[in-house]
Amino acid sequence: MQTVWAPFFARPGRASFRREIWTTPDQDQVAVDWIDAPPCAPVVILFHGLGSSSRGHYALALAVALRQRGWAGCFINFRGCGGIDNRLPRSYHAGDSAEIAWMLEKVARLLPDRQRYAVGVSLGGNALLKYLGEQGNDAERVLSKAAGVCAPIDLVATAEFLQKGSVRFYNRYFLISMKKTARRFQRRYPEMANWSRVFSARNLYDFDEYFTAPVHGFAGAQVFWEKGSSAPLLRHISLPTLLLHSMDDPIVPIASVRSAVLSPAITPCITEHGGHVGFMTGPFPGHLGWLPNTLLEYFEGRNRDE
Template sequence: MSCEFQPPWWSRGGHQQTIWAPFFARSGKVPLRREIWTTPDHDQVAVDWIDAPPQAPVVILFHGLGSSSRGHYALALASALRHRGWGGCFINFRGCGGIDNRLPRSYHAGDSSEIAWMLEKVAELLPDRNRYAVGVSLGGNALLKYLGEQGANAEPILSKAAGVCAPIDLVATAEFLQKGRIRFYNRYFLKNMKQSVRRFQRHYPELADWPQVFSAKNLYDFDEHFTAPVHGFAGAQSFWEEGSSAPLLRHITVPTLLLNSADDPIVPIASVRKAMLSAAITPCVTPHGGHVGFMSGPFPGRLDWLPHTLLDYFDGRNNA
């Protein structure tokens, strides 16, 4: 694989890569087969499969905040998997993928226990296949946290893994999003998060201090009044500190690609560069690419660089 990404001349900035890719860049269309899984606590999640021959490798995808198995990077990965004849298991977190979950809880960036049972279930379903996992953005931090917590215990579950544009330091990321033009993303995330929790307000009026939740002006306010109390954390700061994967990266033993771009407008690259990495981690920082953009080619752009880079790494083609 190669760690060299070349953006097109018409889209070199991190903001344009980030904003343009989800809406306008081309990606393939691959049929997905849906299953509904019951969680250990009797909730439900939607899982979308890309079927492949019985012995083909399978790539497990964990999406980012407000996304799903049909995010732009997911569709591009699905197309690449179909082209190689590999399988895919694209897992939607609770309340995502077009179905509501049943319990008064959502998903969050530090939910490594959720990652654990999902990966164990895939291993039970497909015991004789090479299993690779990709976590994107929020899903990347959760996956990396799981890998760090499990250490060598994750090796029977996964052959390799990758974290893409993962906010490994949630404190640094939240602070970064309050600066200058970047506050646009803070407002975008807040709007989507507030919309997503309105169903909890209807069904569980005592779950949170809803006036405080819906008047939140930044991520701290939202996490302080919803994410933290609903998921058992003392507050936003505790949630960010306990949920960050950065302190655990040195414990990862599963071969893992840590892929980021230097011009990511959401994840501060300084927080990634200062992290202590284990020998099992292959870091890849591209100068350009934005936040899960990595859009290349002629206008309006293609999204094939990221999935091919990931699959080449899993397939053992060269080094980063």
């Protein structure tokens, strides 16, 4: 219920952004939406989930919380998201830690004197955690702390989980969203993929087998999931990182989270309820303040210690 209710019916509040268009290292483009704040205020960098953007319910709730604290926000839309098409025949994916790397380096250059914190939600959470594991101590050059929210750290386990029982609904939901995005690519890049196979996909495996994997240089869906998962790298994270999940998440199997080997720098937090990036509280129709407040309180902890 929280998974469905939060994005469609809860009221996250209103937020106004200042938009920039960044050019990527390979001459593509992404939209970046800012919450401005005083020059010395900390900045929170948000990486969204699959099919979402800086206008997602959790993004708007975080934007409201940042304004209340007087903090800045840098909400990065992945390629093709946020209302603009990208220029190249490629998309974004859960294992694209290289994309995370250049984005964080750019924010560090733009705001060198601020405390910088990063949040990755769902797909963006796995990509961020993968980056942190790959970078080890070097991540501390660009960030003070990080958080992964409902991240599918084991992509193989998550894909298998989505084929079971009642949660197949989410498999269909994601598939419809991804095919809609793929049609935008088809119109601009007819040679990009085997489109008949892409649009005949019946599950996430088929879609990743015929689109995500070949477009991004992987031999197939299974290889993409194995190489893109952050779970094997969590033991190498040295940056203080919050790993937040819910036991009743209908998309990310909690067993895959509990079985992961975590570094001492990671603070795991598994709530009893919350769904997949729901975390609603209060009376009907519900409030979305728990998640952003939890994240910001975690980030503020280092400042208090220092």
